[in-house]
Amino acid sequence: MLDNSLKGQLKAYLERVTMPIELVAALDGSAKSQELLGLLRDVAAQSDKITLKLDGQDARIPSFAINRVGSDVSVRFAGLPMGHEFTSLVLALLQVGGHPPKITPEVIAQIKALPGDYHFETYFSQSCQLCPDVVQALNLLSVINPRITHVAIDGALFQAEVEARKVMAVPTVLLNGAEFSQGRITLEEILAKLDTGAAERETAAIAARAAYDVLILGGGPAGAAAAVYAARKGIRTGLLAERFGGQVLDTMAIENFISVPHTEGPKFAAALEQHVRGYGVDIINLQRATGITPAAAPGGLMSVQLASGAALQTKSLILSPGARWRQMNVPGEDEYRNKGVAYCPHCDGPLFKGKRVAVIGGGNSGVEAAIDLAGIVAHVTLIEFDAQLRADAVLQRKLASLANATVITSALSTEVHGDGSKVIGLSYKDRVSEAMHRLDLDGIFVQIGLVPNTEWLKGTVALSPRGEIEIDARGETSVPGVFAAGDATTVPYKQIVIAAGDGAKAALSAFDYLIRLAPAA
Incomplete structure (x- = not known):
């Protein structure tokens, strides 16, 4: 064996x-x-x-x-x-x-x-x-x-x-x-x-923490890199995350992080956390930030409010909240999430062995998912909103060669159908003829990109029309003392290596901001 x-x-x-x-x-x-x-x-x-x-x-x-x-x-x-x-x-x-x-x-x-x-x-x-x-x-x-x-x-x-x-x-x-x-x-x-009783004890412990020199919100590659670079400067560093590792935890294979030919997301996230903890960073995991109160004057303390009711104080702040899977936002999607509507073909694909499924999205992730699922399910239908697929040509050719795969373009998904306990179908509209169609399905895999986790920042820092945090070349936001890095920012090319580099840059910029503050009287 x-x-x-x-x-x-x-x-x-x-x-x-x-x-x-x-x-x-x-x-x-x-x-x-x-x-x-x-x-x-x-x-x-x-x-x-x-x-x-x-x-x-x-x-x-x-x-x-x-x-x-x-x-x-x-x-x-x-x-x-x-x-x-x-x-x-x-x-x-x-x-x-x-x-x-x-x-x-x-x-x-x-x-x-x-x-x-x-x-x-x-x-x-x-x-x-x-x-x-x-x-x-x-x-x-x-x-x-x-x-x-x-x-x-x-x-x-x-x-x-x-x-x-x-x-x-x-x-x-x-x-x-x-x-x-x-x-x-x-x-x-x-x-x-x-x-x-654990939540109450944790909230009390958080509220009792002393102010930080720099507090990082987000535990993905950007946040981890920022924490390491900040801690190496000898300043009091804290990192708050809903889940350390962020979106990396949901990544099947990482093959483009320089010097690491191949690894898997959970292993990479564990290595990030081990590295950060090695520098004595105060990690506050499983906590969600809900708001920021800027400092009353330059050099003063800003406050970060948490969903638990606690608050943290800091002299500078680095935002790296990352992104999440974009949803179809159609009737039935929320009702049948994890009951046939899925977002990870590698994880949930084996549960649909011998069944009929659809993949929503014609980019690289959608086509790769369809190819992967075709080896497990009875039939896979890929549905793309645009008039043509956006995936790499080599992936498109591979998908076209599969006998149990069908591609439908110029299609707008309109509703997920279920029987009360599981998915049974999907309706879509032909964007050319405007005719309505329905597919009988057992599962739907949504692969249509990411959306930044920035809704809670509206009105606090400047956001782009897509909801991304606007930053300059130094990672500075529209608020003095607040910096940002990673997939939630306006930086193009959402890649792990770019997020890590920008996290380091944001930490160096935050340190530069701190040393230029007027000394306390």
Whole structure:
């Protein structure tokens, strides 16, 4: 199952296991069961602290548990944790085997103190780059607190179960049989939902913070670069983010960041955070800014209001709020989001195996999505508003060569149709003849670009007609002491490397602003 190179890497990792563990498999004679058996045998062969048992009983087959011998510590997988989830398997083996997790003693104590019993189920796909973080967070909870259980389920393998429970997007998490979350959710966010007093404690801690020399709003590449460059100047630096990593977390592959031939978004975001934390930056995660009160006079403190009710004070400010997926804004889209309307073909595509789907958007991302989905679904229809596709010619030729792909141009999507629980179709208008058409579909993947996260800044800083923050060559905005960088600004070419460079520039400009302020009397 595993090649020799992967076995060697796994063997090295498993040397960190300090407590005996057993793999208990529930299998039958199916091909998938034999595939899982091969994987488990390969895993067990890499450590003398791991034993394999084949007498497991479970309603889901194939599946297996990772148990710490002589305890109630256990983690369960239903299906094969391969693809992106192989890392989750390795971490589960290490943590059940006694290797300490990389979280603070305070978080461990918070997990142990959670009241009640919690049974989590997570549906993942092997191609989903968002899923491992969710699976790993819930696995960790179950290792630390025996009253918490978790099973990670390969949705593509248990298709009937997925349909019965109306799972239309991954990762989808159920808690005690009811929906708990969809999409990326971090360990901190999970704890905030389970520990009802955590939000109040965090708000009080934020309000008690001293003023910053520079505060950065946004944790993507621009914000991370700004934080590193500011902290290197020896000034008090804070970074506030709704989710550290930003849009990078939703990026499947990064192959154009200079000196890094290939990486994946979540790995890149983790490296950004590690770098920022290495400089002692005060990171305030899972918090959203709602407003800015400029300083009363040059050199005074400006205030940043948060959705939690707290406020932060700072001498200078760097805005890097990033962007989000643009929506169709048609009837039915909001109602059926994550119920057939999706924005990540890599994540959710496997859930639509053998079904009919549409992709909205004829740029590179739309055509790439259609090509990717064509290898999974029964048929994919690409719908483009313009009279022709805007994707690179090589991508257009590839799409045209696929027998189960159709392209419709000059089409305006007008409504998403559903049956109350899932998508069943899409209506569009032919922009040439103005005739209305309807497609019977099981899924709709929206790939029509990005919109800046700047609505909350209207009336505070100057914005372009597209809602982008207007900046000059130094990253300065229309407000003294406020700078900006990244995809939310008027800088062309929204690329990670450009955002990082502009974040560094904004930090240097903010430092230059600070050293030119009149000394306090």
